Structure formats: C-alpha cells, structure tokens
Amino acid sequence: MTSTNELAAAIRAGDRTALARGITLVESRRDSDVPAAEALLHALLPATGRSIRVGITGAPGVGKSTLIEALGLDLCGSGHRVAVLAVDPSSAVTGGSILGDKTRMGELSRHANAFIRPSPGGDTLGGVAARTREAMLLCEAAGHDVVLVETIGTGQSEVAVHGMVDFFLLLLSPAAGDELQGIKRGVMELADGVLVHKADGDLAAAADRAAQQCLLAMRVLHSGEANPPPVLVGSSVTRRGLAELWQTIAVRLQHAHDRGTFAARRSRQAGDWLDTVVRERLLAEFLGNPEVAAAMARARDEVARGVQLPGAAARALLALRRR
Ligand SMILES: Nc1nc2c(ncn2[C@@H]2O[C@H](COP(=O)(O)OP(=O)(O)OP(=O)(O)O)[C@@H](O)[C@H]2O)c(=O)[nH]1
Ligand SMILES: [Mg+2]
Structure with missing residues (x-):
C-alpha cells in the first residue's frame, strides 16, 4: 500500500505505472477513493500547468488520431514528452471507452516519451470531461510538456474540450466546401485554428480549394480581429504542413502569453470548471x-x-x- 505522498513522488519522477495508477484513482467514482484522489491532486498541483494543451476536433474519420500519432512522434522525436487524452461522450453512457485509440496510435504508444490514455467513463459528459482535466494535470506533473486531447464522436464534447485547452484545432476534410454547411457554426467559432487534412494524392487540389473557402468563412466569423485563426493545409500521410502546423500553434501561444490572454483563458477555464x-x-x-x-x-x-x-x-x- 503506497501512500498518496509516495504515489505523488513517483508520478513526479516520471514513473509511468504510477501515472496510470494515479489517473485510475482520480477517475474512480467510488466515494471511498475521493479523499486520496483529492490529496494526490493537491500534492501535485504546484507541478501542473506547464504544458501546451491542444484540443483536436473534427468529424469522425477526418484523421484526428492519425494526426496525433504523426505530430506526437515528431514532437517526441524532438525531445518533447507528449500525453494523449480523449473525451468520448458515449463513454458517459457505456462507462468506459472501448475505442481502440491506443491501437490506432501504435507507434506513438510505444514511444518512451509518450503516454496515451483512452477516455474515462462517467455518468455525464461533464463527469467525463472533469476526469480528463484531472488526468491532464497528472500528466503535467509527470513532466509531459505537450497534452493533446482528441474529441471522439460527433457533437457534444467540443465545448468541453475547448474549455480545457490553450489551442483548439478543427480538422476539416478536403470535401470541406460541402462540409462547411454540415459543420456546426458553433464549432467553427470555437476553433483557434483549422487544418484541412488529408491534403495528399488526388485530394491535394480539393484541400487547397477547401482551405480558401474556409479562410473566407473564418474572416467573416472573426471580422474586425487583428489576428483571425489560421487556416492551414496538411497531410499525416506525407507529413506535408505538419511542422508548419506546430510552429503556427507555438507562435500564436507565445503571442497569447505576451499579451496576457493565455493566463486569462486558463483562469476563466478554471472558474468555469x-x-x-x-x-x-x-x-x-x-x-x-x-x-x-x-x-x-x-x-x-x-x-x-x-x-x-x-x-x-x-x-x-x-x-x-x-x-
Ligand atoms: N489520405 C489520407 N488519409 C488519412 C490521413 N490521415 C488519416 N487518414 C485515414 O483516414 C481514416 C480515419 O483516420 P483516423 O485517424 O482514425 O480518424 P479519426 O478522426 O481519429 O476518426 P474517429 O476517431 O473515428 O473519429 C484512416 O483510414 C486513416 O488512414 C491523411 O493525412 N491522408
Ligand atoms: Mg480517432
């Protein structure tokens, strides 16, 4: 039986088994686990907050997991420590994700610098999101400096994930011209940036056209803003645009830091939480x-x-x- 302090120390030392155990503890819905879970979070609080938190959303099959694997491997390769989490509203009903996220990110899940955790179950979407937020804090305490959160399924989870990240990335398919009508306006409004994905092979030209259309739509949505959300084009297969994507996110977050909007957003998120x-x-x-x-x-x-x-x-x- 390890004490909360021992578990906290092991998590801070980067022990992956301890991190997984810690997350299981904060995900537990047993009343008897609540004091230990709260004590653990409290002990780790000073070591949290020092990561870049990026949410990735988009229609089913647009390639969120594939992008996370490609981007995650690049980031791990350049010395970052990447944690991948998911928010799955269906797990609120079924009580646990059975999706094979880990198998879809096979190479990344085996990388020493990566930690992948499927969506927790819960009674409500709010419960699932709260547990994911706490898992994120634990990952940060374990030294992960990039946290990627995938929204699973359609609708519902976007607002929850937007409320826990510094940058909310919307993936669109090259058929986005048609898709823009289907994508809820609300999700476009939440996006801090858009990537038209699968811009490879026969789809490359369509992707460029879709990006143009999306850029116009974003300019309308953000008219009057000095720095409207960027619209990029990329492929996880050819890796086109992936370095530029990360560079863009990093630069925008640096600007947000300098302007104070980064800290303001996190404070607002904590209050909303x-x-x-x-x-x-x-x-x-x-x-x-x-x-x-x-x-x-x-x-x-x-x-x-x-x-x-x-x-x-x-x-x-x-x-x-x-x-
Ligand atoms: N051509 C092309 N295909 C891709 C690309 N990225 C992903 N795919 C394919 O698109 C399909 C869906 O990819 P996933 O990464 O599972 O998509 P997802 O958005 O995570 O899907 P859900 O989690 O089910 O919502 C797979 O067959 C991938 O091989 C890409 O950049 N180019
Ligand atoms: Mg996926």
Whole structure:
C-alpha cells in the first residue's frame, strides 16, 4: 500500500505505472477513493500547468488520431514528452471507452516519451470531461510538456474540450466546401485554428480549394480581429504542413502569453470548471435523494401526460430540498 505522498513522488519522477495508477484513482467514482484522489491532486498541483494543451476536433474519420500519432512522434522525436487524452461522450453512457485509440496510435504508444490514455467513463459528459482535466494535470506533473486531447464522436464534447485547452484545432476534410454547411457554426467559432487534412494524392487540389473557402468563412466569423485563426493545409500521410502546423500553434501561444490572454483563458477555464463541478454535484446530490427521485419520476409522468406544467413541477420538486 503506497501512500498518496509516495504515489505523488513517483508520478513526479516520471514513473509511468504510477501515472496510470494515479489517473485510475482520480477517475474512480467510488466515494471511498475521493479523499486520496483529492490529496494526490493537491500534492501535485504546484507541478501542473506547464504544458501546451491542444484540443483536436473534427468529424469522425477526418484523421484526428492519425494526426496525433504523426505530430506526437515528431514532437517526441524532438525531445518533447507528449500525453494523449480523449473525451468520448458515449463513454458517459457505456462507462468506459472501448475505442481502440491506443491501437490506432501504435507507434506513438510505444514511444518512451509518450503516454496515451483512452477516455474515462462517467455518468455525464461533464463527469467525463472533469476526469480528463484531472488526468491532464497528472500528466503535467509527470513532466509531459505537450497534452493533446482528441474529441471522439460527433457533437457534444467540443465545448468541453475547448474549455480545457490553450489551442483548439478543427480538422476539416478536403470535401470541406460541402462540409462547411454540415459543420456546426458553433464549432467553427470555437476553433483557434483549422487544418484541412488529408491534403495528399488526388485530394491535394480539393484541400487547397477547401482551405480558401474556409479562410473566407473564418474572416467573416472573426471580422474586425487583428489576428483571425489560421487556416492551414496538411497531410499525416506525407507529413506535408505538419511542422508548419506546430510552429503556427507555438507562435500564436507565445503571442497569447505576451499579451496576457493565455493566463486569462486558463483562469476563466478554471472558474468555469468550478461552476460545472458545483452544478453537477448539486444535481447528483439532489437526484440521489430517494424521496426526490420518486417525486421526479411522478413529475416526469405528469408532465409527459400533459396534466402538469414543467415549470410548476420543477418548483414543487425543488421545494422538497428545503424541507
Ligand atoms: N489520405 C489520407 N488519409 C488519412 C490521413 N490521415 C488519416 N487518414 C485515414 O483516414 C481514416 C480515419 O483516420 P483516423 O485517424 O482514425 O480518424 P479519426 O478522426 O481519429 O476518426 P474517429 O476517431 O473515428 O473519429 C484512416 O483510414 C486513416 O488512414 C491523411 O493525412 N491522408
Ligand atoms: Mg480517432
């Protein structure tokens, strides 16, 4: 039985088994694990925050994992220590990711400088995202100076991942001209940069055209801004544009540092995280009360049958708390 302090020391020393154990501890949903998990995070807090956090989103199959593998290998090769995490909303329901992220990033997962962790399970997307954020802190304490977070599946997880990274990269396919209509405007607005991916072989010309269209769209979205998000073109197969991509991200983050917006964004994210956790826990506590749960089931039934209004039913339910 190792103590929390021993585990914290082993994580800081870069022991991968300890890091994996630490993440398992903070991902645990057993009440009895909460004190040790919080103590571990508290002990490691001073060693966190010193990484570049990049979120990678895009439609299924656009090549997020392949890009992470290619970029991750380049970064590890130049001495960085890369951690790869994922947020998978479906794992909120199924209670654990069964996706073979590690097998899709086979070479990277075997690299001594890389650490790959699939999405945690959870009761809600908020819960999954909170555990990923905490895993990120542990990875930083273990000395990983680049954290890449992949959003899995469609929709939902983008806002959560945007809320935990310094740079949110949107991947588009070369068919993006058609795709732009399908991509939710909200995701375009969240993006700090866009990469039109798979710009190789027969797709290269289409990728360049898509990038032009996307650039126009981004200029409209960010009109009046001195430094609108960059739109790049690249391929994980030929590695075209990958060095430029990382260089662009690094330069923009350096500017953000210099202007103070980097620190401001992280502070805002921490505050938002607190709000989310409070909301989630209040709700879980409220609905965990058997009396409330029974009343909630009755109220749902009445609302569904149209014999009660949602607003009035909610007021009656919330009144149960004050009794
Ligand atoms: N031509 C070409 N194909 C690519 C490139 N990158 C990835 N692919 C292919 O695209 C397919 C999907 O790649 P993934 O990396 O699994 O895509 P993903 O976005 O992570 O997919 P999900 O995690 O399922 O959403 C695979 O067959 C890859 O080989 C690229 O740069 N060029
Ligand atoms: Mg993937």
